[in-house]
Amino acid sequence: MPHSSLNRLIRKLETGLVLSDEERNAILQLPVTTRDLKADQDIVRYGDRPSQCCLLVEGFLCRYKTLPDGVQTIMAFYVAGDIPDVHSLHLGLMDHTLSTVAPSRVAFIAHDAMRRLTHQHPRLADAFWRDTLIDAAVFREWIVNLGSRDAYSRIAHLLCEIFLKLKAVGLTNGNTFALPITQSKLADATGLSSVHVNRSLMQLRADGLITLDKGRCTIPEFERLE
């Protein structure tokens, strides 16, 4: 049922401000359509002009660009509750691709409905705006990661980020969380080769900072991982 997806969205927006009943209802009345997708499926592609926003209900998404030589760079990961392309509301043309990393359920909200909502409820506009600004803050963090850290801490940092994101929406189990991301995708996200990602991960394990077991990752002592 669509309501559960919108509730997740509301919960997310309410981390920034308190919503009135009216505002909450306005969100719940948004018309959404839901779709289930397998892993590695593009949702919106480079060059598209989307007419709807997408809301991740369950699973894992990423945002990537492909260079002329075929190299892919992942610029962000998203988890349940994230609404990764509000920005298509104001920037018509996609300059990159949004795709699933793992099997996922996504909900779509038409741009028209979103625009009506944000114009009738300026505070909701602010809340969505804020969300895109947090996204931008994470991009900045990635710039720092790629620009100034070595392989080892780049990966450590990325794992921390994913852990915190999942924890914020209650998808962690103690210090353990699902990590359905292949090493070669981690490589695309950290600007390293998959071979070196593998070696760094093994080093992190040898140092006792993480445990990996069939797509699940455990971080015994979060602080030590910076």
Added chain:
Amino acid sequence: MPHSSLNRLIRKLETGLVLSDEERNAILQLPVTTRDLKADQDIVRYGDRPSQCCLLVEGFLCRYKTLPDGVQTIMAFYVAGDIPDVHSLHLGLMDHTLSTVAPSRVAFIAHDAMRRLTHQHPRLADAFWRDTLIDAAVFREWIVNLGSRDAYSRIAHLLCEIFLKLKAVGLTNGNTFALPITQSKLADATGLSSVHVNRSLMQLRADGLITLDKGRCTIPEFERLE
């Protein structure tokens, strides 16, 4: 006079949509205070809770973070007409520092005034929102730059970006533009050592792609620089 700075802002917003007279007047009536700064002066620092937005009237700004070990990473450059910290409107705490790269003139607009403006004029809110989204798109481009390109094309790409930004606001002179950025700052922005930036720049010159002369840069054939 403050009006010239606000006019620059209006021109920038109008690249995205057409403003009504009413909207334009609302902007022109924003109370601003202007300040002149030397090079390398922080405007808002990491940890600050700014109560105003800053608008760059003239000069060059950058956004950077400092890591515990003292390494600085530059995440963005800004030129006249840019309004680099609208995001402080919705994200109270600064997670990085905004600073001058060259002598600059900046104008400040109180958050209160901005908030009133955007709530009374939803389309202006959209326009500012759009601006922050473009900022985010540039961050993504930097992620690609750092993650997937070698030193030579990283620098080429950065020079292209600055050239296009300056050209958009009419601050280029043919293929020539002011580049008041030291090589060591270019290094901080590209994730390279200043020595290697120097070598790559010399290579670009040797290949005839750029000419450097006392803080001015010329790009004879833009296409060849990707």
Added chain:
DNA sequence: CGACGCTTTGACCCGTTTCAACAATGGTGG
């Protein structure tokens, strides 16, 4: 059971960093 995709390993190579010195530049005060 076999095939396919992901992880792990080893050997070798290359782009980039580091350190250190030196040259050019520009701004300042006398």
Added chain:
DNA sequence: CCACCATTGTTGAAACGGGTCAAAGCGTCG
């Protein structure tokens, strides 16, 4: 107007992190 000093730019040699290529384990799922 010149002498001085502090930045910035330029250069060389040596060391290292991470890339590439290729092959071998391992799981998993039809």
